Amino acid sequence: MFFEEIIGAFTGQNRRNRQRAALIGVVVGAVGGAVAGLLFAPKSGAETRGDIAKVSVKGAQAVRDASVHAAEKIADAGGRAYEKVRDVSASTAEKLRETASDVGDDVGRQVHKLRNRAAQAARSAAELLEEDEETREAREAGRRLRREARGAADVADLLEEDEEVAEDAAEEA
Numbered sequence: 593m594f595f596e597e598i599i600g601a602f603t604g605q606n607r608r609n610r611q612r613a614a615l616i617g618v619v620v621g622a623v624g625g626a627v628a629g630l631l632f633a634p635k636s637g638a639e640t641r642g643d644i645a646k647v648s649v650k651g652a653q654a655v656r657d658a659s660v661h662a663a664e665k666i667a668d669a670g671g672r673a674y675e676k677v678r679d680v681s682a683s684t685a686e687k688l689r690e691t692a693s694d695v696g697d698d699v700g701r702q703v704h705k706l707r708n709r710a711a712q713a714a715r716s717a718a719e720l721l722e723e724d725e726e727t728r729e730a731r732e733a734g735r736r737l738r739r740e741a742r743g744a745a746d747v748a749d750l751l752e753e754d755e756e757v758a759e760d761a762a763e764e765a
Contacts, residue, residue, distance in 0.1 A: 600606035633640060 597606065600609070630640060630644075635643070
């Protein structure tokens with residue numbers, strides 16, 4: 593029990609227990625006072641029952657009026673909340689549309705830039721291929737010239753040999 597009081601002091605349970613006990617005391621006292629007032633009232637039972645019926649009807653009407661008033665307030669608050677949510681969602685939707693449009697525009701610009709870069713790269717590659725073809729053709733022409741030069745050198749060698757043979761033959765003759 594001692595530990596429960598210490599734990600209750602730290603958690604606030606002791607204060608809640610005291611408040612609960614006080615509230616129960618007030619309610620029991622009020623009910624007891626009402627019963628005592630009815631029992632010791634100077635009116636007859638029929639008059640008292642009539643008064644109780646009137647008070648009950650008035651209480652029921654007051655509860656009904658209060659509930660209607662509360663329902664109206666709740667409906668008004670719900671309507672205002674609905675309007676606010678609708679306005680915020682419309683605003684948010686518009687911002688999202690604008691953002692999506694901006695993103696779409698940015699993506700379009702980037703795609704256009706990439707297409708231009710790809711086209712430039714394709715042109716550069718085509719130029720390199722043309723240069724490569726020209727280089728290949730020049731190499732082939734160089735090879736042909738070397739072959740022809742070798743052939744001409746062979747012919748020149750043959751001519752020199754013929755001249756030497758002719759000179760030798762002329763000397764012998």
